[in-house]
Structure formats: structure tokens, C-alpha cells
Amino acid sequence: MGELPGIVITGASGRMGQMLIRSVVASDKARLVGAVVRAGHDWAGRDLGALMGVGHGVVVTDDALEAFAKAQAVIDFTTPEATLEFAELAAQARATHVIGTTGFTDAQLEALKPAAFHAVQVRAGNMSLGVNLLTQLTKKVAQALDEDWDIEVIEAHHNRKVDAPSGTALMLGEAAAEGRGITLADHKESGRDGITGAREKGAIGFSAIRGGDIVGEHDVLFAGMGERIVLRHIATDRGIFARGAVKAALWGQDKEPGQYDMMDVLGL
Numbered sequence: 223m224g225e226l227p228g229i230v231i232t233g234a235s236g237r238m239g240q241m242l243i244r245s246v247v248a249s250d251k252a253r254l255v256g257a258v259v260r261a262g263h264d265w266a267g268r269d270l271g272a273l274m275g276v277g278h279g280v281v282v283t284d285d286a287l288e289a290f291a292k293a294q295a296v297i298d299f300t301t302p303e304a305t306l307e308f309a310e311l312a313a314q315a316r317a318t319h320v321i322g323t324t325g326f327t328d329a330q331l332e333a334l335k336p337a338a339f340h341a342v343q344v345r346a347g348n349m350s351l352g353v354n355l356l357t358q359l360t361k362k363v364a365q366a367l368d369e370d371w372d373i374e375v376i377e378a379h380h381n382r383k384v385d386a387p388s389g390t391a392l393m394l395g396e397a398a399a400e401g402r403g404i405t406l407a408d409h410k411e412s413g414r415d416g417i418t419g420a421r422e423k424g425a426i427g428f429s430a431i432r433g434g435d436i437v438g439e440h441d442v443l444f445a446g447m448g449e450r451i452v453l454r455h456i457a458t459d460r461g462i463f464a465r466g467a468v469k470a471a472l473w474g475q476d477k478e479p480g481q482y483d484m485m486d487v488l489g490l
């Protein structure tokens with residue numbers, strides 16, 4: 223039997239970076255072959271085992287290309303700017319690039335595309351099975367209801383999160399729009415404040431709560447006259463995102479270069 227696929231984790235010291243390192247180490251289907259931090263980070267040059275108590279023998283590096291060259295997959299939960307750089311390097315290394323990063327602008331999403339001509343890219347605002355199922359349910363419910371039902375996506379996250387609406391909220395909003403046969407960009411309503419006027423019929427609204435250590439909570443509210451439907455997902459453990467990302471990294475091994483998402487990985 224050949225060697226297990228080697229995985230590199232970027233943003234190794236981050237909340238998700240550390241969770242991903244633990245998930246790869248715990249997996250019997252993959253090997254941890256690298257951990258990348260930003261240039262000058264105080265983890266660079268140190269053994270992961272000494273830093274985290276797992277990953278002994280893996281020396282943290284700030285040389286992403288050197289690390290990627292030894293890997294079959296890169297799992298990347300960092301920032302849009304860093305992910306754009308890592309996409310080019312993953313393409314050079316022909317490594318599957320699993321992107322969990324959120325908060326991309328439309329221009330940044332466009333800029334990710336060229337790298338996918340050379341390597342598999344799997345990107346999702348949420349890598350958990352539960353949220354991807356909820357996304358499908360959202361599309362189905364939106365398909366069944368007309369514009370008399372107001373759609374609102376409400377999300378809550380910890381106080382360190384830097385982007386809003388969350389990547390998951392946008393996924394859910396896109397699914398609702400698709401179900402209704404409209405374009406989210408033309409119907410998105412977020413950040414209400416002051417004299418906003420009455421709700422625009424057909425809008426898809428977004429509200430973001432930030433506080434404490436909330437891992438991630440998402441409601442899709444369909445509000446009609448005299449009744450409401452609420453679809454809800456509550457994450458209590460970041461391990462769900464990390465395990466989904468490892469699954470995506472392994473799934474990508476025999477796929478042609480291109481852009482994929484978690485629906486492809488999960489077969490939903």
C-alpha cells in the first residue's frame with residue numbers, strides 16, 4: 223500500500239489551524255507533512271510537538287512553497303489575501319487546495335479562478351455536513367414558497383470574527399435565492415440601521431450577532447402572515463469544520479483540476 227496523502231495546514235497557530243492540525247494527526251487516512259505561519263511568526267522554526275503536544279517532528283515554517291511541494295493537499299483557513307497567495311503556490315505544487323477562508327470580495331473570488339486550472343480547489347463557507355444539508359433544505363423551502371414569505375438569515379459568532387455576514391450566511395442566502403429563482407446580489411439587504419423604510423418585498427435579509435465564544439449559529443427564517451418556519455444549525459465544536467476539510471482534501475486526490483465545493487465532496 224502507498225503512503226497516505228500528505229497534508230499541510232496554513233495559518234497553523236489560528237483557531238482553525240490548530241483544530242485542523244489535531245484532525246489530520248487523528249486521521250488514519252492522511253499524514254501531517256507541514257504547518258505554515260506568516261513570515262516572522264514566533265512559531266516558525268519550532269517543532270509542533272513542543273508547541274501543541276501533537277505533530278511531533280513537523281517543524282513549523284514560513285516558507286509556504288517549500289511546504290506545499292512536499293504535500294498532496296493544503297488546508298487553508300486564513301484570510302482572503304493569504305488564500306490568494308496560497309492558491310498560486312498550491313497550483314505550482316499541483317496540491318489540492320481546500321479553502322475554508324471566508325470574507326472574499328467578488329474580485330478576490332475571481333482572482334482565485336486561474337489557480338484552479340492547475341490544481342483541485344475545494345472552497346466552502348462552511349465545511350460541516352449539517353450546514354451543507356441545511357443549505358439544501360433552504361433551497362427546497364425557498365422553492366416551495368413565494369415572495370409573500372420574507373427570508374431572513376440570522377447568524378451569531380464569537381467576538382474575534384472579522385467578516386460579516388458569515389460565509390455560511392452567504393451560502394444560505396445564495397441557496398434561498400437559487401430556490402426562489404433570483405440573484406442574491408440584486409436582493410441582499412444587510413446592516414439595517416435608522417429609518418430604513420418598510421422591508422422591500424422579495425429581499426433576502428442578513429443580521430449578524432458577535433459575542434463571546436459562540437462557535438457559529440445560523441437561522442434561516444421564512445416569515446409569512448400568521449406563521450413562520452425556522453431552519454437552524456448550531457455548531458458547538460470547530461472539529462466539525464476540520465473533519466469536513468480533511469474529507470475534502472482526501473476527496474480531491476483523484477479529481478481533475480477545477481473549482482469544487484462541499485456539495486461535490488459530500489455528494490449532496
Ligand SMILES: NC(=O)C1=CN([C@@H]2O[C@H](COP(=O)(O)OP(=O)(O)OC[C@H]3O[C@@H](n4cnc5c(N)ncnc54)[C@H](OP(=O)(O)O)[C@@H]3O)[C@@H](O)[C@H]2O)C=CC1
Nearest residue numbers: 233236237238259260299300304322323324347348349463
Ligand atoms: N469554512 C468553514 O467551515 C470555516 C471557515 N472559517 C474561516 O476560517 C478563517 C480563519 O478563522 P479562524 O481560525 O477563526 O481565524 P484566526 O484568526 O484564529 O486564524 C487565522 C490564521 O491565519 C493566519 N494568517 C493570516 N495571514 C497569513 C499568511 N499570510 N500566512 C500564514 N498565515 C496567515 C493568522 O496568523 P496571524 O495570527 O499571525 O495573523 C492566523 O493564525 C476565517 O475566514 C473564518 O471565517 C472558520 C471556521 C469554519
Ligand SMILES: O=C(O)C1=N[C@H](C(=O)O)C[C@H](O)C1
Nearest residue numbers: 324347348383388389390438
Ligand atoms: O469565523 C468563524 O468562526 C466561522 N466562520 C465560517 C463562516 O464565516 O460562516 C464558518 C463558521 O460559522 C465559523
